[in-house]
Amino acid sequence: MLQIQATAAKELDELCFLSAQSMSSLNVSQHFQMVKLLGEGSYGKVMLAVHKKQGTPMALKFSPRKSTSLTSFLREYNLSLxxxxxxxxxxxxxxxxxxxSYYVFAQQAGLYGDLYSVIVSEVGVDEHxxxxVMSQLSGAVTHLHSLGFVHRDIKPENIFLCDRSCSWVKLGDFGLTRAIGTTVRAVWYESPFCTPEVEIAKEERQSEEIEEEEKEDIWITVEPSIDSWALGVLIYCLLTGCFPWEESTHxxxxxxxxxxxxxxxxxxxDKTRKVEWRDKEDFDGYTIMEENQRDNPPPSQFEGLSPLVMTLLKELLHPEPKHRGSPEEILSYLGGPWLVQTAREEKRKAEEAENEAKKIREKGGVEEEILREGRGER
Structure with missing residues (x-):
C-alpha cells in the first residue's frame, strides 16, 4: 500500500511537469458559451458552460493567477483527470x-447544485x-485514500448532485488534496470540519507572549483521519440540519x-474489557448499543440520533487521529436506523409482525386440534 501511495504521488508530480509544457492560452468567449455561475469563493469561481462546437455542458473552474500558483492549479487538474x-x-x-487573469480547467458539471442546497436548516435530509449519500462518499474517499491522497476539504458545498434525489453525488474540489505523509502548515480555521489536533496552531497564533517575528510555522502530517473527521461531521449535519459544534476546541x-x-x-x-460481565453472544449488537446509551446519554445536541449512528460517530469523531475509524467503516452501519424515531418505528413494526405471526401459529394449532378430533385421534 505504501508503495502504491508513493508511486501515485510521484506520478502526479510528473504529470504536472509535462502538462505545464503544453499549457495553451484561449479566449473563453470564442470557445464556450457561459450559462450561469455555479459557485464563487476565495478559490475563484465555477461557471456552467457549453462548448460551442461540441454542445457539451461542463463546469469551468477559474483560478485567479494572482493568488494561484501554476503548480497547485496543475496538481488539482491532473489529480481530477x-x-x-x-x-x-x-x-x-x-x-x-x-x-x-485565470488558470482554467473543465470538469463534469453538477447540474443540480450541491449538497448544501438541499439541507433544510435544523431539519436535515431524509434519513434514507x-x-x-454516505454510502457513495465512503467509496469515493476510500478510493482516494487507496491511491495515496487525502481530500482535506469534505463539506456539503463540495459535494455535487447529479439528480434531485441525491441518488448520485460526486465529491469535488481537490484544491487542498495532498499525498498521504505530506507535511503542510497547520492553519486553523473556525469550522466544525477542522480537526481538533491542529488546535495548537490557533493557540500559537493567538498567543500574545510570543513576538510575531519569533513565531514559527507549525506543520502537521497529512493523514486519512482528516477525512474521517469531516465525514463524521457531515453525517451529523445531514441528519440534523445543524453542526455539532462551532469549532473543535476545548x-x-x-x-x-x-x-x-x-x-x-x-x-x-476499558472497564468492560477487564470484566466479562456477560456473554455478548446472547445479546444482539443493537441492544448493547442501547444499553450503553442509557448508561451514558450523549450530549444534548445529539438528541434524536440512534445508538447505531452514535456508535459510528464515535468511530469517525475520535479525538485522537491515530484511533479514528476509516471511511470504509460507514458501510457496516448502513441499513439500520440512524434516527431514534426510525428505530422506534422499526421496533413497532417488528412487534406487530411478531404478534401477527403468533396469532397465525395459535390459529394453526387450533385447526390441527380440530382435525385430530375429526379423525378420532386423541
Whole structure:
C-alpha cells in the first residue's frame, strides 16, 4: 500500500511537469458559451458552460493567477483527470488553459447544485437519503485514500448532485488534496470540519507572549483521519440540519460536552474489557448499543440520533487521529436506523409482525386440534 501511495504521488508530480509544457492560452468567449455561475469563493469561481462546437455542458473552474500558483492549479487538474475514476468523484475533462487573469480547467458539471442546497436548516435530509449519500462518499474517499491522497476539504458545498434525489453525488474540489505523509502548515480555521489536533496552531497564533517575528510555522502530517473527521461531521449535519459544534476546541461548549461524553465512553469500554460481565453472544449488537446509551446519554445536541449512528460517530469523531475509524467503516452501519424515531418505528413494526405471526401459529394449532378430533385421534 505504501508503495502504491508513493508511486501515485510521484506520478502526479510528473504529470504536472509535462502538462505545464503544453499549457495553451484561449479566449473563453470564442470557445464556450457561459450559462450561469455555479459557485464563487476565495478559490475563484465555477461557471456552467457549453462548448460551442461540441454542445457539451461542463463546469469551468477559474483560478485567479494572482493568488494561484501554476503548480497547485496543475496538481488539482491532473489529480481530477487521472485519479478520480470512482463514479462519486468529480473528474476533469481534459481541457485546461490560461487567460490573462485565470488558470482554467473543465470538469463534469453538477447540474443540480450541491449538497448544501438541499439541507433544510435544523431539519436535515431524509434519513434514507443520508445513508445513500454516505454510502457513495465512503467509496469515493476510500478510493482516494487507496491511491495515496487525502481530500482535506469534505463539506456539503463540495459535494455535487447529479439528480434531485441525491441518488448520485460526486465529491469535488481537490484544491487542498495532498499525498498521504505530506507535511503542510497547520492553519486553523473556525469550522466544525477542522480537526481538533491542529488546535495548537490557533493557540500559537493567538498567543500574545510570543513576538510575531519569533513565531514559527507549525506543520502537521497529512493523514486519512482528516477525512474521517469531516465525514463524521457531515453525517451529523445531514441528519440534523445543524453542526455539532462551532469549532473543535476545548473552549467550544458543544465540543467540550462531546469530548466529556467520549471520555466517559472510553473509560467504560476499558472497564468492560477487564470484566466479562456477560456473554455478548446472547445479546444482539443493537441492544448493547442501547444499553450503553442509557448508561451514558450523549450530549444534548445529539438528541434524536440512534445508538447505531452514535456508535459510528464515535468511530469517525475520535479525538485522537491515530484511533479514528476509516471511511470504509460507514458501510457496516448502513441499513439500520440512524434516527431514534426510525428505530422506534422499526421496533413497532417488528412487534406487530411478531404478534401477527403468533396469532397465525395459535390459529394453526387450533385447526390441527380440530382435525385430530375429526379423525378420532386423541
Amino acid at each position: 487521472c485519479y478520480c475514476t470512482h463514479p462519486s468523484l468529480t473528474r476533469a475533462l481534459g481541457i485546461f488553459f490560461s487567460t490573462p 437519503c443520508v445513508q445513500r 473552549d467550544d461548549r458543544g465540543y467540550h460536552k462531546y469530548k466529556a461524553w467520549f471520555d466517559r465512553e472510553a473509560e467504560k469500554e
